[in-house]
Amino acid sequence: MGNSITVKDVEAGYGSVRVLHGVSLTVNDGETVVMLGSNGNGKSTLIKCITGLVEPSAGEITAEINGESINLIGKTPEEIVDLGIAMVPEGRRLFPALTVEENLTLGAYRPEARAKIDENMKFVFETFPRLEERRKQLAGSMSGGEQQMVAVARALMSDPKILLVDEPSVGLAPILVSQMIAKIKELKDIKNLTVLMAEQNFNQAIKIADRGYIIVHGQIEFEGEDTAALENNDMIKQYYLGV
Numbered sequence: 001m002g003n004s005i006t007v008k009d010v011e012a013g014y015g016s017v018r019v020l021h022g023v024s025l026t027v028n029d030g031e032t033v034v035m036l037g038s039n040g041n042g043k044s045t046l047i048k049c050i051t052g053l054v055e056p057s058a059g060e061i062t063a064e065i066n067g068e069s070i071n072l073i074g075k076t077p078e079e080i081v082d083l084g085i086a087m088v089p090e091g092r093r094l095f096p097a098l099t100v101e102e103n104l105t106l107g108a109y110r111p112e113a114r115a116k117i118d119e120n121m122k123f124v125f126e127t128f129p130r131l132e133e134r135r136k137q138l139a140g141s142m143s144g145g146e147q148q149m150v151a152v153a154r155a156l157m158s159d160p161k162i163l164l165v166d167e168p169s170v171g172l173a174p175i176l177v178s179q180m181i182a183k184i185k186e187l188k189d190i191k192n193l194t195v196l197m198a199e200q201n202f203n204q205a206i207k208i209a210d211r212g213y214i215i216v217h218g219q220i221e222f223e224g225e226d227t228a229a230l231e232n233n234d235m236i237k238q239y240y241l242g243v
């Protein structure tokens with residue numbers, strides 16, 4: 001009963017500006033796949049295509065949910081969450097004037113998740129004890145690291161099978177980046193998630209990735225079948241490893 005994502009030849013953009021030029025990528029059941037690329041190369045656009053926030057002008061996006069193949073193109077973001085595909089957006093996108101608890105509750109609007117709200121709230125508070133301590137605090141008054149915890153926890157409240165994480169390391173101090181990356185791995189293992197993560201922080205991302213892609217100007221420049229293949233890539237050496 002697998003949960004996977006297949007993106008095939010996707011073209012997408014904003015108005016007349018094309019951003020993705022024939023992107024193909026897969027995330028197999030239980031994998032953690034990283035999409036590496038510096039700013040403006042289309043990582044978020046691809047994640048938004050998968051989650052129904054941007055409609056591709058061409059190509060196919062399918063998900064396999066509990067072994068059933070489902071076409072995601074044309075589905076609304078709500079329908080896609082309903083299928084069990086959750087996103088942790090770039091920049092957290094919390095409701096700053098709502099409490100931590102209220103933000104988390106908003107993550108549980110899909111029917112299946114609503115029924116499990118107590119169980120999932122308990123789980124995310126076990127995972128992020130800080131959030132339980134701060135449950136009544138306004139999300140906007142939390143530190144960057146805590147806000148990222150809320151964003152991940154909110155995604156988990158929808159009880160997903162597939163988790164899309166858009167640059168979890170952005171704006172966090174190095175120690176917090178390490179903790180957040182380790183947390184994503186821990187959650188993936190506990191919940192048997194299939195994970196696609198967009199990242200610029202190569203060294204952190206490969207700690208938990210099984211394999212990955214490099215996206216440049218809206219095209220997949222390189223597909224690394226494991227982290228060693230990524231580490232040996234010239235582009236990675238040049239831009240991320242300073243070799």
Ligand SMILES: Nc1ncnc2c1ncn2[C@@H]1O[C@H](COP(=O)(O)OP(=O)(O)O)[C@@H](O)[C@H]1O
Pocket residue numbers: 014017019037038039040041042043044045046
């Ligand atoms: N809402 C938008 N409207 C117009 N252009 C956008 C929008 N969002 C992103 N872009 C453009 O699309 C390109 C890719 O952006 P994005 O997908 O956010 O890249 P990344 O996540 O890799 O930084 C950039 O040139 C960016 O300026």
Ligand SMILES: [Mg+2]
Pocket residue numbers: 043044045090166167
């Ligand atoms: Mg982005």
